Amino acid sequence: MSPDVAELEQISAADFFYRNRSLAGFDNPVRATYTAVRELVENALDACELAGRPPKVMLTLENVGGGQSDGTSIYLLRVRDNGIGLRPEDVPAAFGKVFVSSKYRLMQSRGTFGLGGTMALLYGQITTNRPFKVISGRKGSPLYEFTMKIDIQRNEPVILGKRILAGVSRDSMTTVEFYFEGNYKRARPKIIDYLHQTAIVTPYADIMFIDPDGLFFYFSRTTDQIPPPPKETKFHPKGIDFELLKRLSETTRTRKLVSFLTTHFQRVGDKTAREILKRAGLSPDLNPKKLDDRQLEFLFRALVSYDNYLPPDPSVLSPLGPELWEEGIRKELRPEFVKAVQRPPAVVEGHPVIVETAIAYGGDIKPAGEVQLYRFANRIPLLYDVSSDVSYLVAKRINWSVYGIKSLEEEPIALFFHVVSTKVPFKTVGKEFIANKPELAREVELGWRACARDLRIYLSRKRRAQSAARRLEMLARYYKLIAEVLEELTGERPEVEPLLKKLAKKARIEESMGVIGGASES
Amino acid sequence: MPARADRAESLEEVRQRILEVAERVAEALEKGEFPKIRYPPNSKGNIEFREDVGYIFRPKTFSEIEGSKVKSAKTLAGVLYGLAKALDHLQSGLTMTKRDFYYLHKVERLKGTLFPEDQRETDARIVLMELILGMPREAFSITSDPRGWIYGDIELVDMTGRTIRADRVGEMGYSVPPRPENIKFKRIGVKAVVAVEKVGPAKNMIELGIPEEYKLGIAILKGQASRSMRRFLRMLSDEGVPIAILTDFSPWSLRIAATVVYNSISSAHIPDLAAPEARFIGIIAEDIETGFFKDYQFALEPLTPADLKAAMDNVDLPNLQHPFWQRENEWFLKNKKKAELEIFKAMSPSAKRLKELFVSYLREKLEDRLGVSI
Numbered sequence: 061m062s063p064d065v066a067e068l069e070q071i072s073a074a075d076f077f078y079r080n081r082s083l084a085g086f087d088n089p090v091r092a093t094y095t096a097v098r099e100l101v102e103n104a105l106d107a108c109e110l111a112g113r114p115p116k117v118m119l120t121l122e123n124v125g126g127g128q129s130d131g132t133s134i135y136l137l138r139v140r141d142n143g144i145g146l147r148p149e150d151v152p153a154a155f156g157k158v159f160v161s162s163k164y165r166l167m168q169s170r171g172t173f174g175l176g177g178t179m180a181l182l183y184g185q186i187t188t189n190r191p192f193k194v195i196s197g198r199k200g201s202p203l204y205e206f207t208m209k210i211d212i213q214r215n216e217p218v219i220l221g222k223r224i225l226a227g228v229s230r231d232s233m234t235t236v237e238f239y240f241e242g243n244y245k246r247a248r249p250k251i252i253d254y255l256h257q258t259a260i261v262t263p264y265a266d267i268m269f270i271d272p273d274g275l276f277f278y279f280s281r282t283t284d285q286i287p288p289p290p291k292e293t294k295f296h297p298k299g300i301d302f303e304l305l306k307r308l309s310e311t312t313r314t315r316k317l318v319s320f321l322t323t324h325f326q327r328v329g330d331k332t333a334r335e336i337l338k339r340a341g342l343s344p345d346l347n348p349k350k351l352d353d354r355q356l357e358f359l360f361r362a363l364v365s366y367d368n369y370l371p372p373d374p375s376v377l378s379p380l381g382p383e384l385w386e387e388g389i390r391k392e393l394r395p396e397f398v399k400a401v402q403r404p405p406a407v408v409e410g411h412p413v414i415v416e417t418a419i420a421y422g423g424d425i426k427p428a429g430e431v432q433l434y435r436f437a438n439r440i441p442l443l444y445d446v447s448s449d450v451s452y453l454v455a456k457r458i459n460w461s462v463y464g465i466k467s468l469e470e471e472p473i474a475l476f477f478h479v480v481s482t483k484v485p486f487k488t489v490g491k492e493f494i495a496n497k498p499e500l501a502r503e504v505e506l507g508w509r510a511c512a513r514d515l516r517i518y519l520s521r522k523r524r525a526q527s528a529a530r531r532l533e534m535l536a537r538y539y540k541l542i543a544e545v546l547e548e549l550t551g552e553r554p555e556v557e558p559l560l561k562k563l564a565k566k567a568r569i570e571e572s573m574g575v576i577g578g579a580s581e582s
Numbered sequence: 583m584p585a586r587a588d589r590a591e592s593l594e595e596v597r598q599r600i601l602e603v604a605e606r607v608a609e610a611l612e613k614g615e616f617p618k619i620r621y622p623p624n625s626k627g628n629i630e631f632r633e634d635v636g637y638i639f640r641p642k643t644f645s646e647i648e649g650s651k652v653k654s655a656k657t658l659a660g661v662l663y664g665l666a667k668a669l670d671h672l673q674s675g676l677t678m679t680k681r682d683f684y685y686l687h688k689v690e691r692l693k694g695t696l697f698p699e700d701q702r703e704t705d706a707r708i709v710l711m712e713l714i715l716g717m718p719r720e721a722f723s724i725t726s727d728p729r730g731w732i733y734g735d736i737e738l739v740d741m742t743g744r745t746i747r748a749d750r751v752g753e754m755g756y757s758v759p760p761r762p763e764n765i766k767f768k769r770i771g772v773k774a775v776v777a778v779e780k781v782g783p784a785k786n787m788i789e790l791g792i793p794e795e796y797k798l799g800i801a802i803l804k805g806q807a808s809r810s811m812r813r814f815l816r817m818l819s820d821e822g823v824p825i826a827i828l829t830d831f832s833p834w835s836l837r838i839a840a841t842v843v844y845n846s847i848s849s850a851h852i853p854d855l856a857a858p859e860a861r862f863i864g865i866i867a868e869d870i871e872t873g874f875f876k877d878y879q880f881a882l883e884p885l886t887p888a889d890l891k892a893a894m895d896n897v898d899l900p901n902l903q904h905p906f907w908q909r910e911n912e913w914f915l916k917n918k919k920k921a922e923l924e925i926f927k928a929m930s931p932s933a934k935r936l937k938e939l940f941v942s943y944l945r946e947k948l949e950d951r952l953g954v955s956i
Contacts, residue, residue, distance in 0.1 A: 538655035549604040558614040
């Protein structure tokens with residue numbers, strides 16, 4: 061099924077990514093600049109969230125010269141987070157080795173490739189031949205500084221220097237700094253957009269960025285509340301591939317097939333395991349380590365084709381939740397209306413999926429002449445290939461006029477879509493847009509429709525209030541004219557102000573009733 | 583039936599009526615209430631049709647302009663503004679046309695309130711003012727362009743007090759004024775009055791000396807009879823003068839004739855515009871088929887699409903429901919042709935012959951339809 065992986069282990073993971081760096085988003089200096097920032101920010105956010113503390117991420121990007129005519133130059137990127145910090149013994153492996161991460165566990169995380177920022181460090185090394193530095197420590201323990209390189213062929217960290225910067229670290233923190241060849245000028249719009257959108261989906265994070273021109277961007281947190289961290293779980297049998305099954309069988313400590321299944325898979329009890337093994341024609345007492353390829357294949361087929369499992373456990377997922385998301389959208393976009401909805405867990409290709417949608421309207425959101433769609437996968441903004449995304453297709457097929465929106469393009473409305481999953485169904489290797497899976501499309505559509513129902517109520521109240529104000533204004537005009545004309549006719553000008561005041565008061569009462577909610581007028 | 587207006591409402595009466603409306607509105611405002619004006623609308627349900635008297639305005643339901651809604655506040659302001667302008671004109675002895683009234687709204691001061699989009703808006707308000715005041719618009723100084731003349735041995739005293747003989751004032755006779763109610767008849771020397779749709783043939787009759795020689799009055803309608811002309815014909819009819827109506831033979835002409843006899847829906851709320859004693863003498867289908875013009879069918883004109891549409895609409899008009907009108911109308915639908923009064927010219931090689939033709943046609947018809955011999 062996957063000869064690439066087999067080969068990969070022979071040529072070293074680092075080497076493989078070195079040869080295929082375009083896959084990881086480092087195909088040119090502009091894209092590389094954006095990807096480097098992005099990988100390290102995501103690493104930092106993950107580290108803080110795992111520690112259960114609101115992230116505080118400081119980024120600085122310096123142009124250190126060596127510029128070329130096309131705008132390419134050498135940059136120093138420094139990223140500091142307030143995450144849990146690393147023990148000194150873990151630092152070399154965490155940053156100096158590219159993992160082929162077939163973790164035998166399953167959990168929602170940001171990392172696009174499960175590589176964290178190591179690819180970025182590798183890229184820096186390839187383009188500048190300079191070492192990178194990691195400064196990390198835990199509160200109360202010493203603060204270490206490592207100067208390192210990666211041995212690409214052997215996929216091993218090479219420690220060039222190690223020193224203690226402080227005997228006792230005041231706070232837990234990690235700083236990574238490295239040089240790379242990039243092009244900030246052209247990457248800048250994407251980077252700012254990326255940080256801005258990250259702030260939308262991470263309202264509990266403080267993100268600071270000082271760019272090479274000395275400009276300071278600050279996306280401040282407005283809440284301390286962090287979504288509950290995901291729980292680790294075992295694989296669901298519907299969500300595995302052959303390679304994974306093979307590895308599990310090779311590394312398992314179980315001695316019998318039946319306990320192999322109940323130990324490594326969720327939703328598989330003794331009864332289900334025996335049923336599956338019966339279908340596979342394998343004895344429950346076989347040693348999983350001694351299966352031949354044929355037997356493994358029988359087992360794989362039986363596992364995947366069995367249909368009576370409970371759906372995968374969604375507790376591995378960590379959706380943002382409507383309140384936090386509305387908070388993020390509100391703080392970054394300042395709309396006059398926002399509504400977020402979290403859909404119940406669904407299953408796509410054997411993996412649990414939760415879709416979150418939101419709609420924001422008005423305020424600082426202005427009509428853009430195109431659909432304003434913000435997409436996120438596992439709290440990462442997706443900035444490319446919007447028109448191929450499942451959410452874009454859904455946005456286009458919903459009849460928005462039902463909800464009081466004549467045109468998504470011409471009205472101040474923004475749509476938001478967040479999918480969390482242990483395996484986000486990206487369509488391409490670039491991982492920038494989500495495949496048009498019917499189960500997923502349905503979730504997006506139902507989510508947006510739920511948001512839109514609230515928007516419709518909001519808009520109709522708003523329009524009613526506006527038309528009441530217009531009505532009042534027109535009545536005032538006519539009554540002033542009536543008073544004038546009556547004066548011409550009778551020689552006396554009647555008082556119309558009491559009547560107008562009465563009207564204004566009535567209108568205010570109606571309006572406030574509408575806003576407080578539930579005032580159902582015909 | 584509404585009381586017959588034997589005379590025009592006096593200036594004082596109109597002024598009082600206008601002020602009454604204004605004061606009622608002012609009172610409500612002073613009390614901090616929304617003003618209301620009740621009036622009988624000229625809707626279908628409030629209009630009856632009777633063959634012997636024509637359209638009658640008999641209000642069963644009433645409408646209310648209730649000033650709490652923007653639309654009705656506008657209507658209210660519009661009516662009051664219109665009344666103020668009307669009173670101003672009235673007191674200064676000025677009249678205005680519907681077009682004038684429209685322009686009185688095209689003023690800086692009314693921008694954003696009553697500034698009209700087109701004249702239909704202000705025309706509709708004139709009708710509303712008539713309904714609210716219960717008076718024809720002429721009473722509050724809004725007059726049509728005067729249209730319609732009367733020629734013949736009729737002596738009358740007009741509003742200015744001058745005595746006028748309708749065959750001594752110009753080649754088309756006396757121009758009927760906007761408010762004929764002010765006219766008093768002094769002497770009527772005609773046996774009958776023939777109301778002619780078209781100016782050309784009517785002038786020919788006058789030029790040929792027919793009114794003098796045969797003691798006939800000629801009323802020139804010039805198309806659809808104006809309100810003032812209809813009122814004037816009714817006044818003559820009330821004086822016992824037989825009225826004959828002579829029109830083209832076309833779907834439109836049926837309406838013109840019927841409007842003189844029965845009044846029209848749109849002015850049904852104005853009393854005394856119908857002349858039920860008047861008789862339509864022609865041109866009728868029988869004249870073409872077997873009568874006076876039977877040898878001149880080659881002179882007929884084809885119906886235009888608009889003519890045909892009018893004929894189809896005529897099927898449902900309340901004042902054309904009598905079998906006579908419907909028979910006439912069916913002829914158009916069947917034959918898709920019409921005859922015009924100018925057909926007399928197609929029959930006459932000389933002026934002398936034209937006079938003979940007019941006279942013999944009128945003699946036959948007046949005898950037959952009104953029992954008048956000339």
